[in-house]
Amino acid sequence: xxxxxxxxxxxxxxxxxxxxxxxxxxxxxxxxxxxxxxxxxxxxxxxxxxxxxxxxxxxxxxxxxxxxxxxxxxxxxxxxxxxxxxxxxxxxxxxxxxxxxxxxxxxxxxxxxxxxxxxxxxxxxxxxxxxxxxxxxxxxxxxxxxxxxxxxxxxxxxxxxxxxxxxxxxxxxxxxxxxxxxxxxxxxxxxxxxxxxxxxxxxxxxxxxxxxxxxxxxxxxxxxxxxxxxxxxxxxxxxxxxxxxxxxxxxxxxxxxxxxxxxxxxxxxxx
Numbered sequence: 001x002x003x004x005x006x007x008x009x010x011x012x013x014x015x016x017x018x019x020x021x022x023x024x025x026x027x028x029x030x031x032x033x034x035x036x037x038x039x040x041x042x043x044x045x046x047x048x049x050x051x052x053x054x055x056x057x058x059x060x061x062x063x064x065x066x067x068x069x070x071x072x073x074x075x076x077x078x079x080x081x082x083x084x085x086x087x088x089x090x091x092x093x094x095x096x097x098x099x100x101x102x103x104x105x106x107x108x109x110x111x112x113x114x115x116x117x118x119x120x121x122x123x124x125x126x127x128x129x130x131x132x133x134x135x136x137x138x139x140x141x142x143x144x145x146x147x148x149x150x151x152x153x154x155x156x157x158x159x160x161x162x163x164x165x166x167x168x169x170x171x172x173x174x175x176x177x178x179x180x181x182x183x184x185x186x187x188x189x190x191x192x193x194x195x196x197x198x199x200x201x202x203x204x205x206x207x208x209x210x211x212x213x214x215x216x217x218x219x220x221x222x223x224x225x226x227x228x229x230x231x232x233x234x235x236x237x238x239x240x241x242x243x244x245x246x247x248x249x250x251x252x253x254x255x256x257x258x259x260x261x262x263x264x265x266x267x268x269x270x271x
Contacts, residue, residue: 005041009033014048017164020150024104029151029160036157043225045163050085061234062086063222064145066166068214068238069206072109075242076167078158081208083218084166086234093173097267098146100248106148106169109243110192110254110262112185112204112211113143113173114235120219121228128223133216136229139177140185140211142259144252145236146170147243171236174262183258185211190240191255202241211237 013030020027034041054060066082067073073080092098100106117138122128148169151160161167185204192200208214214237222228229235246252246266254262 005034005038010041010044010048013045013163014052017045017049017150018052020104021102024102026104026152027150029155029157030163031157031160034159034163036159038159039162042159042162046084046165049163049165050087053087053089058087058089060085061088061091062236063218063229063233064166064168064171064236065214065218065238066147066161066168068208069202069241071202071206071242072239076154076156076161078161080158081214081217081238082158082162082166083221084168086168086171086236090168090170091173092146092170097265098170098172099267103146103148103169104150105154106146106246107243108192108194108246108252109145109147109239110190110200110241110256111143111145111207111239112188112237112256113141114211114215114237115139115141115177116229116231116233116235119228119230120222121230122223125220125223128216128219130212130216133219134180134212136231137180137212137215139179140183141177142174142254142256142262143236144172144254144262144264145239146172172262172264173234174259176260178258185237187257188240188259189257192241192244193253193255194244194246194250196251199244200241202239204240206240207238214238
């Protein structure tokens with residue numbers, strides 16, 4: 001029997017996730033409201049959450065691509081990538097230490113970010129080639145994404161994570177910007193340590209075969225949704241290896257070859 005998602009169900013899912021974020025108390029999954037296959041409904045819930053935050057004064061600063069690596073897909077129990085929005089209040093690049101007061105069940109992952117120098121808004125979808133998106137990139141940068149889930153115990157299906165803004169939390173962008181003439185994202189190697197212990201490793205090829213291919217995938221999705229990628233947007237291209245849990249007080253260092261190491265320290269949940 002097919003699952004038909006009503007506007008009331010979408011609104012209820014938005015309310016459930018928003019309350020979990022506000023209270024930092026995990027909620028039940030939203031698949032009872034939107035099903036497990038209705039991607040338009042899941043993205044509608046995501047859109048409702050994002051618009052509510054925009055109404056509260058934040059701005060869209062870019063996008064994130066989720067579940068790009070097989071390791072993360074296996075961790076989440078999904079089999080395809082998704083995307084979410086990066087908002088201005090998610091950027092904690094300049095915070096030291098990083099507060100955990102808005103986080104619920106955080107994990108951390110390392111990835112390559114892109115800053116766009118041009119819109120990716122061609123007349124047809126077929127024009128969105130690897131060459132086109134590469135030309136649109138201003139610089140690549142090292143990044144940490146603090147992924148999070150408002151859903152209890154990370155008990156999610158694909159529609160649950162999409163609805164929850166692709167399980168987004170916070171992000172940190174390094175300052176060591178490189179043009180693509182100086183770095184090949186597909187060739188990078190990544191190591192992530194917590195308090196000096198290696199907890200995750202991977203490489204550029206783990207991200208949909210190439211972080212630039214992940215960017216091309218996102219540009220296609222953005223075109224289909226009528227919300228193309230714009231100059232100045234920051235794009236988190238996806239994890240290079242498994243995400244890992246961390247705790248208040250931890251020191252996290254992402255080393256991505258070709259970039260200077262990116263180091264952060266987490267404060268308490270009340271900082």
